[in-house]
Amino acid sequence: MTELSPAETAARLAKIVGEKYVLAAPRDMEAFMTEPRDLWHGKAACVVRPGSTEEVAAICAFADENGLKVVPQGGNTGLVGGQIPDQSGKEILLSLGRLDKIREIDPESNTMIVEAGVTLQKVQEAAESVDRLFPLSLASEGSCTIGGNLASNAGGTAVLAYGNARDLVTGLEVVLADGSVLGNLSKLRKDNTGYDLKHVFMGSEGTLGIITAAVVKLYPRPRAVETALIGLASAEKCLELLVLAQGTAGPDLKTFEFMSRFGVEIVVRHSAGAREPLESPHAWYVLLELASQSETGLNDKLMALLEAAFEKEIIEDAAVAASLDQRKAFWALRENLSEMQKLEGGSIKHDVCVPVASVPAFLAEAVPVVEKTIPGARPVPFGHMGDGNIHFNVSQPIGADKAAYLARWEELNEAVHAVVKRMNGSISAEHGIGVLKRELLPTVKDPVAMNVMRRFKTALDPRNTLNPGKVL
Amino acid sequence: MTELSPAETAARLAKIVGEKYVLAAPRDMEAFMTEPRDLWHGKAACVVRPGSTEEVAAICAFADENGLKVVPQGGNTGLVGGQIPDQSGKEILLSLGRLDKIREIDPESNTMIVEAGVTLQKVQEAAESVDRLFPLSLASEGSCTIGGNLASNAGGTAVLAYGNARDLVTGLEVVLADGSVLGNLSKLRKDNTGYDLKHVFMGSEGTLGIITAAVVKLYPRPRAVETALIGLASAEKCLELLVLAQGTAGPDLKTFEFMSRFGVEIVVRHSAGAREPLESPHAWYVLLELASQSETGLNDKLMALLEAAFEKEIIEDAAVAASLDQRKAFWALRENLSEMQKLEGGSIKHDVCVPVASVPAFLAEAVPVVEKTIPGARPVPFGHMGDGNIHFNVSQPIGADKAAYLARWEELNEAVHAVVKRMNGSISAEHGIGVLKRELLPTVKDPVAMNVMRRFKTALDPRNTLNPGKVL
Numbered sequence: 001m002t003e004l005s006p007a008e009t010a011a012r013l014a015k016i017v018g019e020k021y022v023l024a025a026p027r028d029m030e031a032f033m034t035e036p037r038d039l040w041h042g043k044a045a046c047v048v049r050p051g052s053t054e055e056v057a058a059i060c061a062f063a064d065e066n067g068l069k070v071v072p073q074g075g076n077t078g079l080v081g082g083q084i085p086d087q088s089g090k091e092i093l094l095s096l097g098r099l100d101k102i103r104e105i106d107p108e109s110n111t112m113i114v115e116a117g118v119t120l121q122k123v124q125e126a127a128e129s130v131d132r133l134f135p136l137s138l139a140s141e142g143s144c145t146i147g148g149n150l151a152s153n154a155g156g157t158a159v160l161a162y163g164n165a166r167d168l169v170t171g172l173e174v175v176l177a178d179g180s181v182l183g184n185l186s187k188l189r190k191d192n193t194g195y196d197l198k199h200v201f202m203g204s205e206g207t208l209g210i211i212t213a214a215v216v217k218l219y220p221r222p223r224a225v226e227t228a229l230i231g232l233a234s235a236e237k238c239l240e241l242l243v244l245a246q247g248t249a250g251p252d253l254k255t256f257e258f259m260s261r262f263g264v265e266i267v268v269r270h271s272a273g274a275r276e277p278l279e280s281p282h283a284w285y286v287l288l289e290l291a292s293q294s295e296t297g298l299n300d301k302l303m304a305l306l307e308a309a310f311e312k313e314i315i316e317d318a319a320v321a322a323s324l325d326q327r328k329a330f331w332a333l334r335e336n337l338s339e340m341q342k343l344e345g346g347s348i349k350h351d352v353c354v355p356v357a358s359v360p361a362f363l364a365e366a367v368p369v370v371e372k373t374i375p376g377a378r379p380v381p382f383g384h385m386g387d388g389n390i391h392f393n394v395s396q397p398i399g400a401d402k403a404a405y406l407a408r409w410e411e412l413n414e415a416v417h418a419v420v421k422r423m424n425g426s427i428s429a430e431h432g433i434g435v436l437k438r439e440l441l442p443t444v445k446d447p448v449a450m451n452v453m454r455r456f457k458t459a460l461d462p463r464n465t466l467n468p469g470k471v472l
Numbered sequence: 473m474t475e476l477s478p479a480e481t482a483a484r485l486a487k488i489v490g491e492k493y494v495l496a497a498p499r500d501m502e503a504f505m506t507e508p509r510d511l512w513h514g515k516a517a518c519v520v521r522p523g524s525t526e527e528v529a530a531i532c533a534f535a536d537e538n539g540l541k542v543v544p545q546g547g548n549t550g551l552v553g554g555q556i557p558d559q560s561g562k563e564i565l566l567s568l569g570r571l572d573k574i575r576e577i578d579p580e581s582n583t584m585i586v587e588a589g590v591t592l593q594k595v596q597e598a599a600e601s602v603d604r605l606f607p608l609s610l611a612s613e614g615s616c617t618i619g620g621n622l623a624s625n626a627g628g629t630a631v632l633a634y635g636n637a638r639d640l641v642t643g644l645e646v647v648l649a650d651g652s653v654l655g656n657l658s659k660l661r662k663d664n665t666g667y668d669l670k671h672v673f674m675g676s677e678g679t680l681g682i683i684t685a686a687v688v689k690l691y692p693r694p695r696a697v698e699t700a701l702i703g704l705a706s707a708e709k710c711l712e713l714l715v716l717a718q719g720t721a722g723p724d725l726k727t728f729e730f731m732s733r734f735g736v737e738i739v740v741r742h743s744a745g746a747r748e749p750l751e752s753p754h755a756w757y758v759l760l761e762l763a764s765q766s767e768t769g770l771n772d773k774l775m776a777l778l779e780a781a782f783e784k785e786i787i788e789d790a791a792v793a794a795s796l797d798q799r800k801a802f803w804a805l806r807e808n809l810s811e812m813q814k815l816e817g818g819s820i821k822h823d824v825c826v827p828v829a830s831v832p833a834f835l836a837e838a839v840p841v842v843e844k845t846i847p848g849a850r851p852v853p854f855g856h857m858g859d860g861n862i863h864f865n866v867s868q869p870i871g872a873d874k875a876a877y878l879a880r881w882e883e884l885n886e887a888v889h890a891v892v893k894r895m896n897g898s899i900s901a902e903h904g905i906g907v908l909k910r911e912l913l914p915t916v917k918d919p920v921a922m923n924v925m926r927r928f929k930t931a932l933d934p935r936n937t938l939n940p941g942k943v944l
Contacts, residue, residue, distance in 0.1 A: 108715055108829035109860070131719075155662050164662060167639065182920045187827040189859040190636060191898035192625050192675055193917060194905060194943060195925050199671030203664055220722045243580055247603075250692045250765035251723030293722035297769060355659040357580035387661040388581070426663035433666060445665060448654045452932070453667050459931040460924070471666060 004066055006045035009092065013048045016058045021049040021098070032093050035076055035084055040435065042085035044071070044093040051098045053173060053181060053212040060210065061179025063092060064465045070094050071467055072206040074148025075119060077140040080434025082152065082205040082470050091468075096147050099212055102126050110218040111170060111187040116147025116211050123216065132218035135162035139335065147211045153203035155430035160386035161254045162219065166202040171215035174201050177461035185215050200456060205432050206467040208460045222254075222291035224298040228306060229330045231282030231317040235360035238284050238385055240314045242356070245288060248305050252298070255289035257334050259382035263341075266380065266395075267333050270340040277333060278317045286385070287334050337382055341393060344378070346402040348412045350392040352420045353429035359388055365419045370394055373415045374408060389429040392416060417444065433471045441471070476538055478517035481564065485520045488530045493570070495519040504565050507548055507556055512907065514557035516543070516565040523570045525645060525653060525684040532682065533651025535564060536937045542566050543939055544678040546620025547591060549612040552906025554624065554677040554942050563940075568619050571684055574598050582690040583642060583659040588619025588683050595688065604690035607634035611807065619683045625675035627902035632858035633726040633763075634691065638674040643687035646673050649933035657687050672928060677904050678939040680932045694726075694763035696770040700778060701802045703754030703789040707832035710756050710857055712786045714828070717760060720777050724770070727761035729806050731854035735813075738852065738867075739805050742812040749805060750789045758857070759806050809854055813865060816850070818874040820884045822864040824892045825901035831860055837891045842866055845887045846880060861901040864888060889916065905943045913943070 004012070010024045023029050024046040033042045045068075050056045063070045069091040073083040085091040099115035102122070106112070107130040114123055120141040127134035138144060138156040148154075150172070154165040162168065171186035182197065201209045232238050238258050245253050261283050268274050277285070290305075292298045302320060309315040321327035341347050354362045363381055370379050376397030383391040394412060396405040417427050417440070427444050428437055442450055457464075457472055476484070482496045495501050496518040505514045517540075522528045535542045541563040545555040557563040571587035574594070578584070579602040586595055592613040599606035607630040610616060616626070622644070626637040634640065643658035654669065673681045704710055710730050717725050733755050740746050749757070762777075764770045774792060781787040793799035813819050826834045835853055842851050848869030855863040866884060868877040889899050889912070899916050900909055914922055929936075929944055 106827065106829055108711060109827040110718070111827065153664055153668070155664075159662065163639075166668065167635075176920070176924075180920050180923075182924060183918055184921060186896065186898075188825045188896075188898050188901075189828070190627055190631065190825045190856075190861045190901040192627075192900045192902060192904045193898055193909075193913060194675075194921065195680070195928055196625070196638065196671045196675050197921060197924055197928075199668045203666075203668050208667070220719050222722070239580060246582070247692050248765050250694070252765070293720050293724075294773065301766065353660045353662045355578065355581040355583065356661070357578055384662075389662045424658065424660075426658075426660050426665055428664045429660075429662040430664055432664045437665075441665060446655055448648070448652050449656060449666070449669060451652075452648075452654060452669055455931040456667055456669075456928070459927040 004068065006089065009068060010046040012062060013046060013059060013092070016062065017048055017050050017055050021051065023047040029093070032073060032076065032095060033084065035078065035081070037079065040081040040084040043087055043089035044085045044091050045089060047093040047095055049095045049098050053175065056094070056175045056210055056212050057179045057181050059092070059094060060175050060177060060465065064178050064463055067463065068092055068465070069468050070465055072096060072210045074116065074145035074151070075140065075143045077144040078148065078152060078434060079431045080436040082432060082434035082467065083148070086469060094210065096145065103213065105130050106187065107132055107218065109187050111215050112218055113185055113213060113215050114146050115213045117145050120144050120146055120149055127218050128221070131221055133221045134216060135219055136165055136168055146214060146216070150202050150211050150214055151204065151206050152432045155384070155389065157255060157257065157384065159384060160256055161251060166199060168217050169198060169202065169214050170217060172198040172201060172211055173213040174209040174211055176209050177463065177465040182209065185213060187215050205434060205471050207457060207471050208466065210466065220293055223293055223295045225289060225291045226298045226302040227289045227321040227327045227330055228302060229277045229319050229333070230286040230288060230315050231278045232284045232286060232315050233282065235284060235363045237314050238286055239357065239360055241286060241309055242386060244309055244314065245305060248308070249290050249301065252290045252292050252301070254291045255287060256386035257287040257383065258385040259285050259334060259337060260380060262378060263337050263380050263382045264333060266344055267336050267340045270343045271332070271336050274332065277330065278319055282316050287330055334382070337380070341380055341395060345396040345400065346405040348394045348406065348409050350413065350416050351429050351431045352392055352425055352427060353387065353389045354420065354423045354425035356388040358423045359385060359390065362390065362419060362423055362425070366392060366416050369415050369419055370412065373412055376400070435470060438471060476540065478561065481540060482518040484534060485518065485531060485564070488534065489520055489522050489527050493521040493523065501565070504545060504548065504567060505556065507550065507553070509551065512553040512556040515559055515561035516557040516563050517561060519565040519567055521567045521570050525647065528566070528647045528682055528684050529651045529653050531564070531566060532647050532649060532937065536650050536935055539935065540564055540937070541940050542937055544568060544682045546588065546617035547612065547615045549616040550620065550624060550906060551903045552908040554904060554906030554939065555620070558941060566682070568617065575685065577602050578659065579604055579690065581659050583687050584690055585657055585685060585687050586618050587685045589617050592616050592618055592621055599690050600693070603693055605693045606688060606690060608637055608640055618686060618688070622674050622683050622686055623676065623678050624904045627856070627861065629727060629729065629856065631856060632728055633723060638671060640689050641670060641674065641686050642689060644670040644673060644683055645685040646681040646683050648681050649935065649937040654681065657685060659687050677906060677943050679929060679943050680938065682938065692765055695765055695767045697761060697763045698770045698774040699761045699793040699799045699802055700774060701749045701791050702758040702760060702787050703750045704756040704758060704787050705754065707756060707835045709786050710758055711829065711832055713758060713781055714858060716781055716786065717777060720780070721762055721773065724762045724764050724773070726763045727759060728858035729759040729855065730857040731757050731806060731809060732852060734850060735809050735852050735854045736805060738816055739808050739812045742815045743804065743808050746804065749802065750791055754788050759802055806854070813852055813867060817868040817872065818877040820866045820878065820881050822885065822888050823901050823903045824864055824897055824899060825859065825861045826892065826895045826897035828860040830895045831857055831862065834862065834891060834895055834897070838864060838888050841887050841891055842884065845884055848872070907942060910943060
């Protein structure tokens with residue numbers, strides 16, 4: 001087949017979506033070609049902005065027939081480069097931002113049908129408007145889109161109680177590489193008619209199909225929330241507290257985030273208005289939140305949990321938020337950590353998961369590994385302890401050269417990931433593979449699993465039209 | 473390739489598992505060839521009983537190389553014939569019963585590694601032994617096995633609070649058609665390293681791979697349980713009660729089962745010791761259960777819920793179980809229904825799901841459809857209302873000929889399934905497709921979905937070695 005020029009490609013796409021929605025000038029494309037951390041900068045034949053599922057299908061069919069490549073993009077907040085085209089200048093960047101309708105809200109069935117380009121925050125707000133909760137919650141929720149959240153199986157702070165993004169879905173509408181539409185916008189809680197196809201697309205980062213709409217699950221909105229910031233002596237004690245909290249609060253336990261003393265120090269040092277949350281410093285801190293449908297009794301439940309934890313000598317100190325402002329201040333300690341860490345110089349990041357019971361052992365091994373690999377480097381472990389998910393960030397040694405430190409990114413990753421592997425952990429708990437970890441994937445993944453993944457890719461996208469060079 | 477005779481097949485398999493574990497005499501095979509409802513009766517070359525994953529892998533590799541077919545079987549309790557070989561007498565029945573080890577229990581990570589042949593009841597008991605709950609619960613739990621539960625994505629009475637079988641798993645070990653082993657016994661709550669492969673195998677009824685072991689999730693064991701049997705005037709009121717209960721009890725709401733007056737009548741009439749649960753009869757009954765980690769306060773919560781429901785005129789009457797015996801009696805009304813219905817003559821069954829909000833509308837349409845199709849036939853709708861899952865059983869007209877009635881099974885199914893389709897429902901909520909609904913599947917399923925299913929089958933089992941003629 002004759003290769004189409006970028007200009008011809010743009011002209012053909014304009015016939016599908018209208019001229020207005022094909023961007024080909026470099027200046028117009030710029031915002032789609034780079035991403036927040038500025039690690040990748042792509043080039044594309046053009047950016048196309050379809051306004052309907054049918055248009056997405058027509059674009060894919062056109063690309064598949066003409067040997068062109070399609071890179072789907074949602075809110076462009078991904079952290080592994082999955083949404084950025086390569087350097088060839090030949091790929092089509094397909095932006096899903098115009099698919100921004102909420103098609104239906106059904107509070108009795110506890111479902112909502114949303115298009116891919118709706119921002120996560122708008123999905124949350126639409127749920128709230130009918131007195132329901134859509135629990136997925138991420139730092140980027142104001143700009144990330146639900147399609148991207150599902151394509152990357154996003155995590156966040158509500159996984160402990162509600163599961164990952166994939167667990168919040170009953171149906172998907174997906175455009176396949178050849179332009180056919182898998183239209184399964186099912187609102188059903190149970191459906192055993194054949195293979196479950198939706199889970200293959202969720203987490204495939206746009207390499208197997210393009211999610212254009214989804215049926216998401218809604219939950220009752222909690223009527224009471226209680227938040228505590230707790231000081232503990234060791235990671236082992238954090239684990240003991242988690243087990244105790246799960247046993248006594250069960251599904252009322254919504255949040256169990258943890259961070260090291262150094263993490264709290266960084267936020268208190270650099271964040272305007274941040275204060276030491278407890279009277280004296282502690283080696284570890286846990287942000288614990290309970291929520292309930294009962295308007296009364298939850299504070300008593302939290303106090304009883306904390307008292308039991310004191311008695312068993314699991315915790316050293318605790319403060320319970322007495323106001324919404326105090327609750328926000330506790331959350332700010334956790335949420336501002338990544339941002340404030342930038343002021344401590346370069347940071348080499350790891351997004352790892354281990355079995356929950358292995359979190360203390362992981363830290364006991366990984367911290368000395370860092371010290372041995374780059375003496376003076378300062379680990380800032382924090383994250384979603386209830387899921388075994390540790391954001392094992394490592395700040396540069398004091399006074400070190402930032403660029404020289406960041407040049408050792410892969411070396412440090414390799415050393416830390418070796419510990420993760422020994423513990424049967426994951427080197428990408430939340431953020432996915434994209435291009436960042438594509439070369440790493442075969443080194444950690446079962447060869448049979450790699451083989452099955454390739455078979456799925458060939459079965460669904462034989463011409464490698466969708467997001468080539470990502471994941472696989 | 474030369475076709476192996478049944479005798480040669482048995483001899484080759486004996487080299488893999490030992491002679492003792494290959495059954496070829498019809499008498500020895502009998503128990504594996506028929507199933508509880510006696511709807512299917514198969515023939516096989518032999519029954520092979522491997523004792524390890526490696527042996528399962530060797531059997532599959534041998535079969536795949538020699539053009540033989542393998543029918544996997546767990547506890548042989550499936551209701552759609554998926555576990556029964558065809559009439560050729562050439563298929564190999566692979567029984568997983570000897571894979572009966574619990575490999576690991578990790579109460580801190582809330583995970584357990586179990587082999588496919590462990591009965592569901594033993595899985596539940598093992599969880600209980602470490603003060604945890606494995607919530608999957610089915611009528612056949614004493615004999616069904618966890619491998620079969622996962623292969624068929626079993627449902628049951630705990631789906632409302634804990635999800636279907638597939639939602640209770642973090643990792644799977646699967647033997648593929650060619651004998652390679654996908655060994656992903658991951659205990660991780662988060663892992664975004666590539667495509668999610670496990671969900672394709674769960675619910676595929678042994679057609680894509682043979683599940684040999686799984687990592688299942690454990691939950692805190694509730695400390696308090698409160699059970700109510702409630703009388704209501706209409707299905708609409710049942711839905712109103714569900715919405716109210718979810719809003720006030722949230723995740724404490726564990727059970728929301730419903731049945732019609734006729735269902736209660738049948739059980740009271742035929743079941744030894746069963747009594748009318750409420751003073752006067754009601755058109756509908758709901759079995760509602762709350763459970764909590766708090767030892768106190770749950771009764772108050774249930775009473776407040778019932779009082780609110782009375783005030784809003786949602787419910788007509790309610791009884792709260794005051795003892796374990798009374799709780800059992802309430803459950804028996806629901807659990808004995810299928811069994812007691814047999815005493816009313818032939819029953820034509822439908823295992824359907826509709827969006828939760830559509831349950832009343834489904835009943836309003838389906839009941840007249842039954843009356844029109846077979847005048848005098850008596851619908852016994854009951855089931856998992858909280859999931860939108862209705863076991864729409866229909867007893868024969870009084871005095872009708874049972875065989876003549878049952879001969880109209882497909883005709884009635886067709887009429888009822890037409891209503892299901894109009895409501896975007898499922899014709900198999902829990903029980904799967906097997907052979908029973910294989911011909912029906914293409915009539916209800918999106919052709920693109922059928923096409924993708926076939927692509928998956930070809931990608932994973934190109935020679936159609938695993939459970940041929942089931943599902944697809």
